[in-house]
Amino acid sequence: MTLVAERLFMSFGGLLALDGVSLTVPDGGVVGLIGTNGAGKSTVLKAVSGLLRPHRGEIRLRGRPIHHLPAHAVLAAGVAHCPEGRRLFAGMTVEENLRLGGHLRRDRHVAKDMARVYDLFPVLGERRTQRAGLFSGGEQQMLAIGRALMARPALLMFDEPTMGLSPIMIRRILDTIALLRNQGTTILMVEQNALAALMLADHGYVIDLGRTTMSGPGTDLLADPRVRAAYLG
């Protein structure tokens, strides 16, 4: 198992955000988290990446506990977080953004990985000296993915990667995630677009009010009448 999270609890000012969420991400798999707004999906990702600290519960990456580590140590352990709303460094160039993605790395393969990102998204290579803030939503999402890849993560987490994108761009981003999966990357993604998430995911979790209410293979959840009624319309 790449990631195991067990019974996570967290509250913000008395408001319970996570009420015992548990989930596992197998090696090389894509796991999707779906649920309504405010269900606690993003909070799970932030707890995993160390940006927030769960009050109770345990998170293990390849068997090693990481829930007590600060964010930079979690990243060093191999978890990259591609945050909601892309959150690029808008005033910096493509290259500077990518360089920051690999900020913790001190090995000599950073340039090679950057070239790999440019291979994956040629448009980024063409515009590597331009400021990220000038890019369209889809291009920004590509850069956000590229930036997360620069850390060479064991687990790549996406928070709403298709939010606010055009249908063509949504397709393109989902294709990229599928491509990354086929190349063997382990992925945990949060997605409002439940249909897309479950089509792509090997395994899905439905989160509601800070709890895991259902889980199963993506196709099973897609077929489940309760999921269809609540999240697919």
Next chain:
Amino acid sequence: MTSSFVRDRPVTEAPSRREPRPAWRSAPGAALVLLGALSPWASAVIPGGAYPGLATLQFFDAPYLVTGFRLHLLLLGLAALLPRASRAAGAGAAVIALVHIAFLAALGVLSFGGPVTLAGGALLIWLGRREPAPEWKLPSRALAWPILVAAFAALLWAVSAMLTAGGQSRATNPHGGAEFLSFLGFAVGLFGILSAYGVLSWLSALAERHRAFSLTVLLACAMLLPLTEAGTGYWMTVASTIGIYAATAIGLNIVVGLAGLLDLGYVAFLGIGAFTAANLAHVVSFPVAALAGAVVAGLLGVVVGAPTLRVRGDYLAIVTLAFGEIFFRAAQNDIGGLTGGANSIPGIPPITLFGQGFDQPVGGLPAGFLYYALTVLLVAGTMAVLANLKHSRTGRAWLAIREDEDVARAMGVRTGRAKILAFLVGATLAGLAGAVFAHKLGTVGYESFDFSESVTLLAAVILGGMGTVPGALVGASLLFVLPEKLREFSDYRLMLFGLALILIMRFRPKGLVSS
């Protein structure tokens, strides 16, 4: 897989639908400016002596002999005939005209040439062409070096002229403030014309390519300032004071410009360095005192930085403001007996090196040259620190924090450590500048470190261009020269100062030197 990827089209700018305006449209404006330059300006003999450039009724003695601001107008009027230059030249002429109209009106004298020139300037701005600057190819090395030397020599001349424009004081020249502002207008026009033709960006690209050579020549030019018109003890003192503030502002640029930490109490570190050096002045030599000032200030920087890690933005600004105020009040009340309170600490000996006092003239050079040279080295040193940090891993981490602290954390930036480091480096540089400050002035009192100084330093950073290497130097020069030059406007001084800031931020929102 790749086949389903949509190829992205590069974004191209929509072609401008407006036809470029024909060049002749700048002719009427240019003609008015030229007419204004060759007209008498004041309707009566004005009090306080001859107005510059034969502008008063004595004009009729030699109507075509123009000097001073009217020579500037003549040059701008001729330059306005060049198609791209007309807007910038018009703006320069308008500023010059406004300055003199206002000055003459304040004396109760009507201006003839002023309104004509102003109309010409407005016409030029209105009808002039606005086009992107052309790009020029960079020359070969054989040509590049002489060009760079010439450019830096011209810069030296400009700095010297700017510094000395309007003379030393009200006593020697009653029109000094107006002359200085008018010269500033000419400079605005000149730099505008150069940038409209892409000369400035061409030169900076050239300097960037021959970096080491440019820096050497620039340093040499700075050291040659005493050989220009500014080579008197007075101007050397003014220039070295500016240099000390510039070095401090560059340190602040690391904190604010790179790491994005809004520090409103920064001048306290200059004070800490100055008081440390002042207390040690009779005990140890200058280098040791300077080092001590830097170290003590740096440590206090960490002390201030550490508890502010949990506050951001506005809240951080308030905490630093409080720190500055605590330092100011503590120094005022002589807490610990280290600051002398209201008596300040007098009698700090000047720096001596090989028996040569830094306040004495050396060779044929004016007194104060040695302090000037020291501050040039100080500024060059702090700029080198800034430039190196900016392009380092640490610098990238700072810029990331400035842009988005949460994401910086997600990228593995250790934000707490990076922020403390920014406070440490910034405070150390200010402390070093403070030590020079103490020895140069000979007296250190708490009044030099009040809130308004922090604000001025911050304004210097923002005005010059946040995070840019030369920005803080340009900003500090302007902000510490302006009050000196506007002294004769007494009551209106702060108003004019504020007006200048507003105008700069209106027309150069990213600072005079934008990245």
